[in-house]
Structure formats: structure tokens, C-alpha cells
Amino acid sequence: MTFQKPTIPKGSRDFGPSEMAKRDYIFSVIKTVFKKYGYQPIETPAMENLSTLLGKCGEEGDKLLFRILNSGDFLSNVSGNDLKSKDPVKLINLITEKGLKYDLTVPFARYVVQHQNEITFPFKRYQIQPVWRADRPQKGRYREFYQCDVDIIGSKSLLSEVELIKIADEVFNRLGIKVIIKINNRKILAGIAEIMGQAEQMMKITIAIDKIEKIGLDGVKHELLEIGIPQSSIDKLLPILTFTGDFEEKMFLLRDNLSSSKIGLQGVYELETVREYLSFFELSTAVQLDLSLARGLNYYTGAIIEIVAEDMKIGSICGGGRYDDLTGVFGLKDISGVGISFGADRIYDVMDQKDLFSEETSQVTKVMFVNFGEKEEKYCLSIIEKVRKAEISAELYPDHSKIKKQMSYANNKNIKFVAMVGEDEINENKITLRNMTSGEQIRLTLGELISKLQLE
RNA sequence: GUGGUUGUAGCUCAGCAGGUUAGAGCGCUGGAUUGUGGUUCCAGAGGUCGCCGGUUCGAACCCGGUCUUCCACCCCA
Numbered sequence: 001m002t003f004q005k006p007t008i009p010k011g012s013r014d015f016g017p018s019e020m021a022k023r024d025y026i027f028s029v030i031k032t033v034f035k036k037y038g039y040q041p042i043e044t045p046a047m048e049n050l051s052t053l054l055g056k057c058g059e060e061g062d063k064l065l066f067r068i069l070n071s072g073d074f075l076s077n078v079s080g081n082d083l084k085s086k087d088p089v090k091l092i093n094l095i096t097e098k099g100l101k102y103d104l105t106v107p108f109a110r111y112v113v114q115h116q117n118e119i120t121f122p123f124k125r126y127q128i129q130p131v132w133r134a135d136r137p138q139k140g141r142y143r144e145f146y147q148c149d150v151d152i153i154g155s156k157s158l159l160s161e162v163e164l165i166k167i168a169d170e171v172f173n174r175l176g177i178k179v180i181i182k183i184n185n186r187k188i189l190a191g192i193a194e195i196m197g198q199a200e201q202m203m204k205i206t207i208a209i210d211k212i213e214k215i216g217l218d219g220v221k222h223e224l225l226e227i228g229i230p231q232s233s234i235d236k237l238l239p240i241l242t243f244t245g246d247f248e249e250k251m252f253l254l255r256d257n258l259s260s261s262k263i264g265l266q267g268v269y270e271l272e273t274v275r276e277y278l279s280f281f282e283l284s285t286a287v288q289l290d291l292s293l294a295r296g297l298n299y300y301t302g303a304i305i306e307i308v309a310e311d312m313k314i315g316s317i318c319g320g321g322r323y324d325d326l327t328g329v330f331g332l333k334d335i336s337g338v339g340i341s342f343g344a345d346r347i348y349d350v351m352d353q354k355d356l357f358s359e360e361t362s363q364v365t366k367v368m369f370v371n372f373g374e375k376e377e378k379y380c381l382s383i384i385e386k387v388r389k390a391e392i393s394a395e396l397y398p399d400h401s402k403i404k405k406q407m408s409y410a411n412n413k414n415i416k417f418v419a420m421v422g423e424d425e426i427n428e429n430k431i432t433l434r435n436m437t438s439g440e441q442i443r444l445t446l447g448e449l450i451s452k453l454q455l456e
Numbered sequence: 457g458u459g460g461u462u463g464u465a466g467c468u469c470a471g472c473a474g475g476u477u478a479g480a481g482c483g484c485u486g487g488a489u490u491g492u493g494g495u496u497c498c499a500g501a502g503g504u505c506g507c508c509g510g511u512u513c514g515a516a517c518c519c520g521g522u523c524u525u526c527c528a529c530c531c532c533a
Binding site: 005007060063136137140148295296341342346347372402403404405408409410418422424434437 | 457489490491492493494506507523524525526527528530531532533
């Protein structure tokens with residue numbers, strides 16, 4: 001008989017107990033902070049109709065969609081001519097009508113419109129779910145990964161931007177990750193494109209600018225020329241790109257340069273307001289103004305935020321921004337939203353590599369009872385019941401195996417205490433408790449055992 | 457989507473210019489120690505050399521294809 005090697009699809013992963021312990025820790029920190037600021041959870045399905053998903057993140061986004069083959073006779077809509085044409089784009093639309101979601105923001109917009117009568121605006125929600133992208137996997141890039149989104153929708157207030165930055169700062173501070181928080185505003189980028197006389201090319205220009213750290217100033221120039229931006233326009237851009245100084249100095253120079261652009265000045269005003277409100281909070285990380293920050297998603301219209309881990313080449317671990325009209329395509333106008341998304345898997349990678357998980361994260365069982373035999377295991381059952389009633393996680397080894405085997409089970413499972421109840425202990429009505437880290441052993445009554453373990 | 461890279465024991469890797477029975481460390485199982493793990497000593501189990509095909513007297517090694525891994529680009533969490 002032949003059997004297949006067990007495998008999972010490219011870019012997907014299994015998570016074992018120790019990974020899950022660490023992942024749960026990340027999720028719980030994030031959730032705790034989200035809730036503290038008044039956000040409520042929702043979930044949406046793994047799959048959405050393609051009509052919801054397509055066209056929201058540009059052509060690139062559409063390519064990254066995992067599509068789901070129609071059930072049953074999926075060829076029923078396909079004519080002989082369609083088949084002969086062998087046009088993959090046309091055919092795939094005939095045989096698929098659902099896809100796996102590749103972010104949480106677009107399904108959220110759909111949710112908001114669909115449930116608008118049940119929602120009190122402004123609506124603050126968080127959402128922690130997996131998303132799927134048919135990308136080619138590489139470092140920090142997976143085909144299935146978790147996003148942790150917080151959004152506030154139905155308010156234009158810049159307080160929301162401020163709150164989200166504060167939340168991000170708090171999350172990373174709690175996790176112990178050193179980060180760089182970068183902020184910019186699409187209106188500023190639009191203003192820059194406007195004074196360049198290339199307003200309609202704004203997206204292409206910003207994407208080129210975004211690469212400045214990677215390809216340098218000359219690289220950006222080259223890229224802009226390639227996409228057909230005239231030299232005269234590029235000359236207007238260069239001084240802005242070479243701004244130096246702190247937040248205030250850059251803002252001052254910007255206002256000067258963008259004085260002829262109404263939208264640009266609006267962006268400057270928004271950034272300044274956010275900056276001012278932020279000064280009322282104590283942040284563990286200073287927020288940097290990064291004029292080269294663009295972000296590819298084309299639904300952003302105002303503030304854009306990106307957070308990267310200090311000295312780690314893994315891309316951004318958190319990103320987001322304001323979108324003024326995401327619900328418009330689903331028929332609900334004038335609803336502005338702003339949100340950020342934490343990449344749980346990249347956060348995990350950063351923390352793992354920097355060794356930021358504490359030992360306790362992987363501890364589940366506090367005390368294991370050695371199983372000496374039938375008589376002893378029966379005796380242990382009532383004891384263990386009382387230990388668990390005291391909210392101490394305890395387990396009894398299920399087999400009458402050698403003590404050596406039972407001890408190494410406890411050791412491998414990172415169990416800190418082993419309780420031994422054999423004939424001697426039963427006669428004395430006591431329990432021998434061994435500390436697996438120190439090797440120290442003491443005989444205790446049940447009450448003493450419980451109070452000792454509660455302190456640990 | 458473009459370019460490159462990897463695949464040998466559960467894990468990390470050796471394996472000389474194609475030549476007999478494919479190796480190490482860690483882990484695992486058992487014993488030294490019949491109520492004591494993590495240290496030490498001894499023994500043992502475990503491999504269609506990713507898969508398919510080709511060249512050759514002979515292939516883990518050479519060639520083609522395929523899958524997979526990882527990386528860069530694109531883009532992104």
C-alpha cells in the first residue's frame with residue numbers, strides 16, 4: 001500500500017503548542033488594549049463574494065485573491081466558445097464567484113453597509129482573523145496570516161487618528177517591541193503631485209517616492225522618468241524629498257512649498273492637529289513624520305500610518321490610515337473611517353527573534369501528580385479536584401509508567417511542580433512537592449500545597 | 457508575475473573527481489539507578505538520499521522535468 005507524505009499548502013503553517021502559547025499571548029495583549037479603548041469585536045466569513053472583494057485594492061490586490069471554484073457543475077455558465085477562447089481572465093470569472101478575504105477592512109466596509117441599521121455611529125470595532133493572499137511566500141510573508149484590525153467608522157474627527165496611534169504605542173510597549181512609528185498624509189502627497197502639475201499621477205508618484213529608502217534619490221528620479229513624469233515636475237519634487245530636520249521643521253518647509261495647493265495645506269493642517277493632540281499623551285515612542293511614506297492601498301485619503309520594528313528587516317508590522325469613502329462603493333455615502341492593522345505573524349517573528357517571550361508564556365500545567373499505581377491514583381483524584389477548585393491547573397499522569405518517564409514528561413512540558421503521593425504520603429496524609437527548577441522537595445498538607453502553588 | 461536558492465535519520469547538517477554495507481551531533485527508546493527529570497556512562501531503533509524520467513557497468517553525487525524550501529524584486533501585515 002502506498003501512502004502520501006503529509007504536507008500543507010505553500011505559505012501556510014501549523015502551530016504547535018509552544019507557538020500557540022506565544023501567539024495567544026500576542027492576541028491577548030492586543031485584545032486587552034483594544035477593549036480598553038472601547039472597541040468591540042466582530043467577525044466576518046473567511047470567504048466573501050468576489051463582487052465585494054474585487055477592485056478595492058487595485059489590480060495588484062485582485063491578483064492576490066484566492067478564488068473558490070463554484071460548487072457542483074462549475075462549467076454550467078461556460079459556453080463552448082468561452083472554452084475555446086482560453087482567456088483565463090474571462091474563464092475564471094465564469095467559474096468562480098467567491099474568494100478568500102485578503103484583508104479585514106474591505107469586508108468590514110461591507111459589514112457596516114449591510115448592518116447600518118443595527119450600528120450606532122461612530123462604530124468602534126476590532127477584528128482578529130486570518131486573511132489569505134496568493135503571494136509568493138518569503139521572509140515575514142505568508143499566504144495565510146492573522147491581522148488584528150481596529151477601526152473607527154462614522155467620524156471625521158482627528159481624535160481617532162490620535163487614539164489609534166496611542167493604541168499602537170501601548171500595544172508595542174506592552175509587548176516589549178521597540179518600534180518606529182511613521183506618519184504621513186495622503187493630502188500632502190496629493191498636494192505634492194498638484195504642485196508638480198501631475199495631480200492625476202499621484203498614486204504612481206507616491207509609490208515611487210515610497211521606495212526612496214531602498215533605491216535612493218536617484219533611483220526615485222529614474223523611476224519617475226520611466227513612468228513619464230517630465231523633468232520639470234521632478235525638479236519641483238526634489239527639494240521636498242530632501243527636507244531634513246525634526247517634525248516641526250519639516251512641517252514649516254512643507255507649508256511653504258505647498259502654499260499654492262489647497263489640498264496640500266489641508267494635509268498639513270491635519271498632521272499638525274494630530275501632532276498637537278498627541279502631545280497630551282505620554283508615548284513611549286516618538287512619532288516621526290515620513291514624507292516618503294505612501295502605502296499602496298488606494299482607498300486611503302487622509303492620514304497614513306506605518307510601524308516597523310527597530311533594526312529588523314521584516315517590513316511593516318502595523319499599518320493603516322483614513323479612508324473617506326470605502327463604504328461608498330456599497331452604497332453608503334459620507335461615512336469616513338480610519339483604522340490600523342497589526343500583523344500578528346510578523347509581530348511573532350520579531351518577538352521570537354529578539355527573544356521577547358517570557359518563560360511563563362509556555363507554562364500550562366502548574367503541578368503534575370505522579371501516578372504510582374491504582375491505589376495511589378484513586379487517592380490523588382480527590383486531591384487534584386481540590387487543587388483545581390483553587391484555580392490551579394493540575395494534571396495526573398495517566399499511566400503507571402516508571403517515575404523516570406513521568407518526571408521527564410513533566411520536565412519536557414515545562415511543568416514547574418511535581419507532586420508525589422505514594423504509600424508513605426498517604427499514611428501521613430501529606431503530599432511531597434518537588435520544585436523542578438531547584439530540585440527542592442518538601443512535604444506539605446493539602447492546604448499548604450494549595451496556598452504555596454497559588455503564590456507561585 | 458520576474459530572478460535566484462534549497463531538498464540526505466524526528467531536528468541541524470557531513471558525504472571528497474559518480475565506485476561496494478550512507479555518516480555525525482542533538483532528540484527518541486532501553487539499561488546503569490525496581491519512588492525522582494534536567495548532568496554522566498552504555499546499548500539500541502530510525503533513511504524509497506523530495507518525486508518522476510534520462511546518461512552510465514554503476515547515481516545521494518551528472519542531465520531534464522516537477523514539487524518543495526528559503527531569499528530578492530513587485531507589492532504588502
